[in-house]
Amino acid sequence: GQQLNQSPQSMFIQEGEDVSMNCTSSSIFNTWLWYKQDPGEGPVLLIALYKAGELTSNGRLTAQFGITRKDSFLNISASIPSDVGIYFCAGLEGTDKLIFGTGTRLQVFP
Amino acid sequence: DTAVSQTPKYLVTQMGNDKSIKCEQNLGHDTMYWYKQDSKKFLKIMFSYNNKELIINETVPNRFSPKSPDKAHLNLHINSLELGDSAVYFCASSHPVGANYGYTFGSGTRLTVV
Numbered sequence: 001g002q003q004l005n006q007s008p009q010s011m012f013i014q015e016g017e018d019v020s021m022n023c024t025s026s027s028i029f030n031t032w033l034w035y036k037q038d039p040g041e042g043p044v045l046l047i048a049l050y051k052a053g054e055l056t057s058n059g060r061l062t063a064q065f066g067i068t069r070k071d072s073f074l075n076i077s078a079s080i081p082s083d084v085g086i087y088f089c090a091g092l093e094g095t096d097k098l099i100f101g102t103g104t105r106l107q108v109f110p
Numbered sequence: 111d112t113a114v115s116q117t118p119k120y121l122v123t124q125m126g127n128d129k130s131i132k133c134e135q136n137l138g139h140d141t142m143y144w145y146k147q148d149s150k151k152f153l154k155i156m157f158s159y160n161n162k163e164l165i166i167n168e169t170v171p172n173r174f175s176p177k178s179p180d181k182a183h184l185n186l187h188i189n190s191l192e193l194g195d196s197a198v199y200f201c202a203s204s205h206p207v208g209a210n211y212g213y214t215f216g217s218g219t220r221l222t223v224v
Contacts (some may be wrong), residue, residue, distance in 0.1 A: 003152075033212055042114075042200050043153070050211075086151055096141055096204070097157060097166055098135030100153040 004089055004101035012107045019076040021087060023102045029091030032065050032072040033098065037086045046087075047074070079108050113137050116201050116216035123191055124224055131186045131219045133201030141165070142184040143213065144176060147198040154198075158177065159184050191223045 006023045013019060023032075031050055035043035047058050049072060051067035056063055062075045072089055089101040114135045123129050135142060143166075144156040158166040159178045173189045184201060198220050202213040 031211060037151075040217070042217050043213075044215070045212040048212050067121075089155065090138050091161070092211070095161070096158050097155055099155075 003098060004091055004102050006087075006089055007099040008104060009102070010105040010107070012109065014077055015079060015081060015108055015110050017079055019070075019079055019083075019106060020073065021075075021106075022071060022073045023089030023101045024071045025091055025099075026070070027091070027093075028069040029093070029099075030069065033090045033092070034061075034072070034074050035076035035088045035090060035100075036064050037088065039085070043088055063106075076106075079106075081108050081110060084108050113202055113214050114203055114216040116199075116219050118128035118219060119217065120220050120222075122222045122224065125191055125193060127191050128187070128189045129191060129197055129221070130188070131201075131221075133184050133186070133216060134202040135182055135201075135214070137203055137214060139214070140181055142178065142181070143202045143204070144184065144186050145202060145215075147199040147200060150195070152170050153200070153206070157184075157186075187223075190202045191221075196221055196223045 004025045033048050034046045037043040044100045047063040053067050054065040060077045064073045086103045088103050090098040114222045116133045116157040141160045143158045147153050156170045157176045161181045164180045175187045178184045198218045203215045
């Protein structure tokens with residue numbers, strides 16, 4: 001089945017650094033979502049994007065919906081230890097089905 | 111108040127057994143889902159139900175049978191469990207597509223088949 005590729009696969013950064021990750025697809029999506037998963041928990045929605053070119057912020061997080069509708073980017077500024085987790089992008093196929101990316105594991109060192 | 115709750119959180123069972131996982135949402139959403147997350151953390155959709163009706167069935171073995179008694183509940187029954195069924199299973203629910211679209215996930219059920 002379809003899969004979204006995320007890069008990098010994992011990141012090890014120091015507290016205070018900015019982080020960038022991206023997600024690419026061979027297909028067009030009309031809605032992109034970014035989720036974070038903490039250990040032992042389900043993914044939690046961070047940001048939703050509904051229009052090509054859209055740039056949306058949620059606190060220290062900023063995400064962009066690529067103009068081609070085949071990619072999306074997530075930036076985290078001034079990282080803190082609680083940013084640790086796995087970040088997933090997801091594209092909406094049809095009206096109900098989310099296709100998830102391969103995930104980016106983020107580790108933040110104090 | 112937990113929005114999407116799954117039980118049990120952990121399930122360890124022997125090969126060949128039959129087991130069920132329950133899911134309930136109190137968000138008033140019409141659509142519910144089951145996702146499987148493997149050891150590499152890949153999340154893959156298994157089923158979706160809209161208002162008790164099966165909408166998506168993603169080539170899942172027919173040993174897996176979802177059941178939705180009402181739109182707030184979606185249970186997953188698995189027959190003749192196999193080692194490869196070991197994974198974390200997530201239930202989720204969603205608003206209709208629109209400005210508030212996004213899934214809300216439960217905290218998962220870790221199934222270990224031995």
